[in-house]
Amino acid sequence: MALEAKRLRAIIGGSAGNLVEWYDWYAYSALSLYFSASFFPKGDPTAQLLNTSAVFAVGFFMRPIGAYVMGRYADRHGRKAGLAVSVALMCAGSLMIAFTPTYATIGLAAPILLLVARLLQGLSVGGEYGASATYLSEMATRRHRGFWSSFQYVTLIGGMLSALAVTLLLQAVFTKAQMDSFGWRIAFVLAAVLALGVYLLRRGLAETASFQALSADRPASGMAALWRAHPREFLLVGAITAGGSLAFYAYTTYMQKFLANTVGFSVQSATAIMTAALVVFMLVQPLFGALADRVGRKPMLLLFGIGGAIVSVPVFSALESVRTPGAAFAIVLVPLLLLAAYTSISALVKAELFPAHIRALGVAFPYAIGNAAFGGTAEYVALSLKGWHIESAFYWYVSAMLALTSVCFWLLPETRAASLIVED
Secondary structure (H helix, E strand, O other): OHHHHHHHHHHHHHHHHHHHHHHHHHHHHHHHHHHHHHHOOOOOHHHHHHHHHHHHHHHHHHHHHHHHHHHHHHHHHOHHHHHHHHHHHHHHHHHHHHHOOOHHHHOOHHHHHHHHHHHHHHHHHHHHHHHHHHHHHHHOOHHHHHHHHOHHHHHHHHHHHHHHHHHHHHHHHOOHHHHHHHHHHHHHHHHHHHHHHHHHHHHOOOOOHHHHOOOOOOOOOOHHHHHHHOHHHHHHHHHHHHHHHHHHHHHOHHHHHHHHHHHOOOHHHHHHHHHHHHHHHHHOHHHHHHHHHHHOHHHHHHHHHHHHHHHHHHHHHHHOOOOOHHHHHHHHHHHHHHHHHHHOOHHHHHHOOOOHHHHHHHHHHHHHHHHHHHHOOHHHHHHHHHHOOOOHHHHHHHHHHHHHHHHHHHHOOOHHHHOOOOOO
């Protein structure tokens, strides 16, 4: 009983950072309308340039760097140490955003400090996935790894929903002027408090048996070693992440804009539809993870890849003519339930492909590349195609990518039987 309680505490601590990470990501996006003028006044072209550079640097540059740096750190110093450093960076970044004075107070230093804060959080976001995926996979028992690893996405989606709830609460409590002045800062103070709580929890976690079993003279964890010893796994992880991340962003973050901009729902209705759908998506993660423990990883991955390739075009096309929120909710659930077959075990499958001495880096770095290249650009591609009046090409883009990803799923070994995580 004591062992199970210890394992449960480890699972909570290992996955909780995702909640903070995605809470902050969504809060920044939702609240930027309120604080952008405080940091990026229209009259200062240099401040405007910094705004653009910050988005680019964090979204497409810092995540792979964070994945590489933090992946190597977790392979060298331990999963527990990597988790603690990752969430500490989150806390520091949130505090900087919450307490940085406005441009009117300190001039150009304001957007520069905001940029530094987002760079710190970019490092954290890049490293969090690999560290937490490795820790959760190594702490779970062999029979229930799919079930326990699914909580990485439970907390990830929980972070998105928490940010939405906090934003709606602040909007209900404060006037527009108060939100512009100070209300938005409360969300980032809360993010820092959450990160501090997770940091204290992680400081008390047990180290995994897989890491403890490594010898002091183990092979180095680095890019050259990863590519030299595991080029096939590196490419496969990057490829399956490309399709999985594209689908995730298409079915979640872009879908809300699609319901408002293309289907014609009000912003409030689109938000309500996606909130309800994301709650269901969050709750089914452990069910799909447990199913993967029974039938294997590949059947679940192929269900997502082939199913997503088949339904993406019909789903988006059907939504174009939907007029009731209930019907839209039902249609949106179709791709989300297929996606859950992937998200519930995606981190686990990647962790099971690599030996312990290079596992955190092997999971994090190719994931970060695939995620940045295809997940991070999903909304830009979709909106660009809409601007060119060929929005349906995005539906086919998602479908084609998932068809190619299915080939990569087929090339994967069945990691439930061939897992390189050998300890329970």
